Amino acid sequence: MYSPAAFRIDDLAELHAQIERTPLAILVTQAEQGLQASHLPLLLDPDAGENGTLLGHFARANPQWRDLAAGAEALVIFPGASAYVSPGYYPSKARDHKAVPTWNYQTVHVWGHAAVFDEPARLRELVGRLSAHHESGQAQPWSLDEAPADYLDAMLRAIVGFELPIARIAGKRKLSQNQPADNRAGVRAALATRATPNEQEVARLMDSLR
Template sequence: MYIPKAFAVSELAELHGLIEHSGVATLVCQGEQGLQASHLPLLLVPGEGEFGTLYGHFARANPQWRALADGAEVLVVFQGAEAYVSPSFYPAKAEHGKVVPTWNYQAVHAHGRAAVFDERERLLALVSALSDKHEQRRARPWAVSDAPADYIDSMLRAIVGFALPISRIEGSFKLSQNKSAADFAGVRDGLAASAHEGERQLAARMAQLP
């Protein structure tokens, strides 16, 4: 990933924070049919390995898991909040007009090689942990144990799990850090007034910058 110095994030806690709050990640690798990509919810275990370990699963019918089993290098892309930045946000537009549109965003890339598994108990623990993570904010959380055991067994036979120790991780949080204080404030305030929740989230993140 191309990361200008102004946007680079190296603090592992910040990178993990975006991973924890993301939904579906994009997992990319090279397979027999060329580049392959799948969109998957992943579980991060921060203390496992130097940079943490990612866990997830494929549908058994998805051939991409075979590339992981063969040792393919994997890139996982996590996308955070993003927003179009209009030149009209910049006070500089009225001063000299030398402004153009851009896009602000937060992204984390994790690299590594994965080990696949299909043992029932490991798969059950994985899908239970993923479900618990995403159900915890609901008033009446659903649990894997709510479904009939024989049905869950059939679902587990239809998936293949993987563990991906992160060997390299990098982040780019492009939040107008390269702009003047006035233009930065103009972008932050413009996004904060947006009707779109994602744009307001990005403005809140900008407000946290030192």
């Protein structure tokens, strides 16, 4: 990932925080059948390995898990908030018109090799942890115990789990740091008044850098 020094995130705790804020990641592999990508909810175990370990599962019918089983390296993308930045947001445009459109955004990329597994007990534990994580905000959280045992067993047979130790991790936070202070303030103010949550989140992230 191209990341100039002004935009780079080096702190592991910040990188982990972005991973945990991303409910759905994109896992990419390159193997015999070419590039493959899947959108997957993942769990981060921050204390497993030097950079943490990711856990998730594929549908067994999804051939991409076989790439991991064969030893292919995975790239996992955790996209954060993003927003279009119009030249009109810059006060400097009114002075010299030297401005072009761009995007502000935050993302984390992870690389590593994964081990796959399909033992029922491990899959049940993984699905239980994923469910508990994503159900935590519900008024009445669902749990595995609510599903009939035979139905759950059939669902577990239909998936393949994986564990991916993070070999390399990189983060980027592009929030107009390369602009003068008045332009950064102009972008922040403009995005804060926009209607979409993503634009408002980028404004909040920019505010946190002040």
